[in-house]
Amino acid sequence: MILTEYHYKDFKFIGNSEGGIHTSIAIPRLKLMFDTGVGSPQLVEIPKILLTHGHLDHASGLAYLISQRSLRKLPPAEVYVNPAIYEPLDQILKLWHKIEDYQSEYKLIPIDFNTIYPLQGNFFFRAIPSVHRVPSNGYVILEKRNKLKKEYLNLPGHVIAELKKKNPDIIETRFEPIITFSGDTQIEFVIHNEIVQQSKILFLECTYICDKRPIERARKWGHIHLYEIIENQEYFRNIEKLFLIHFSTRYTKKEIKDTLKQLLPEWLYKKTTPFLTKKNFHSEILMND
Numbered sequence: 001m002i003l004t005e006y007h008y009k010d011f012k013f014i015g016n017s018e019g020g021i022h023t024s025i026a027i028p029r030l031k032l033m034f035d036t037g038v039g040s041p042q043l044v045e046i047p048k049i050l051l052t053h054g055h056l057d058h059a060s061g062l063a064y065l066i067s068q069r070s071l072r073k074l075p076p077a078e079v080y081v082n083p084a085i086y087e088p089l090d091q092i093l094k095l096w097h098k099i100e101d102y103q104s105e106y107k108l109i110p111i112d113f114n115t116i117y118p119l120q121g122n123f124f125f126r127a128i129p130s131v132h133r134v135p136s137n138g139y140v141i142l143e144k145r146n147k148l149k150k151e152y153l154n155l156p157g158h159v160i161a162e163l164k165k166k167n168p169d170i171i172e173t174r175f176e177p178i179i180t181f182s183g184d185t186q187i188e189f190v191i192h193n194e195i196v197q198q199s200k201i202l203f204l205e206c207t208y209i210c211d212k213r214p215i216e217r218a219r220k221w222g223h224i225h226l227y228e229i230i231e232n233q234e235y236f237r238n239i240e241k242l243f244l245i246h247f248s249t250r251y252t253k254k255e256i257k258d259t260l261k262q263l264l265p266e267w268l269y270k271k272t273t274p275f276l277t278k279k280n281f282h283s284e285i286l287m288n289d
């Protein structure tokens with residue numbers, strides 16, 4: 001399996017995403033991956049898995065990755081999942097232990113939507129409900145920053161230093177959204193969540209881009225159409241970098257690139273990168289979707 005790599009600022013993103021085929025994107029620096037796809041052997045060493053939903057193109061590799069980690073004597077994977085699929089996934093994993101006749105260790109954690117989970121250093125994450133045909137959620141990576149409260153911003157440095165000694169309250173702690181990963185969702189994931197609109201980097205699904213697969217069809221299947229991103233472009237003003245993922249395999253790479261260039265307003269086009277596979281993961285078979 002050939003993995004695709006993109007870099008933005010201090011982050012490297014590695015993986016693949018094709019609608020209905022395979023979606024798994026890792027951030028090695030944060031030692032996590034969003035979704036497992038069908039399971040990439042190259043990503044076995046990534047210890048944290050943040051699953052968005054249980055569709056097989058996003059989650060079928062879970063048992064494989066867990067088993068491989070165990071066989072390689074790596075610490076058990078920490079797997080965060082939507083609470084609605086915690087039980088069935090746990091059962092599947094246990095059944096697979098029986099089939100394999102090998103007890104792999106894993107930590108399956110049903111996410112709590114009100115909790116901010118630590119990652120490493122100043123990085124944390126939380127889950128945000130998304131809108132799909134099955135229980136689903138996206139994830140936001142947050143960076144914890146200590147900032148001077150607004151009312152003190154214009155004071156000279158030595159005054160601030162004095163104030164800090166007397167009153168540590170002039171500093172406030174904020175969690176800034178750095179990276180958001182949508183998983184599969186309808187456009188409401190962006191429209192209804194300010195935290196998504198304020199993320200520096202947004203990975204957003206964009207399954208359809210043509211008239212043959214219109215907006216109604218995208219919505220019926222719980223997906224986003226490129227036209228909806230254009231209609232709702234104002235929600236993307238503050239995003240620094242937009243990675244579009246999960247394109248249907250009915251489109252060639254050239255069609256995707258040309259359509260984005262042709263249809264997106266220039267300011268949005270400039271910050272948009274389609275997350276394309278180097279070679280179609282599933283090159284011979286065109287999905288009949």
Ligand SMILES: [Zn+2]
Nearest residue numbers: 019020057184
């Ligand atoms: Zn999908």
Ligand SMILES: [Zn+2]
Nearest residue numbers: 053055132184
């Ligand atoms: Zn799905």
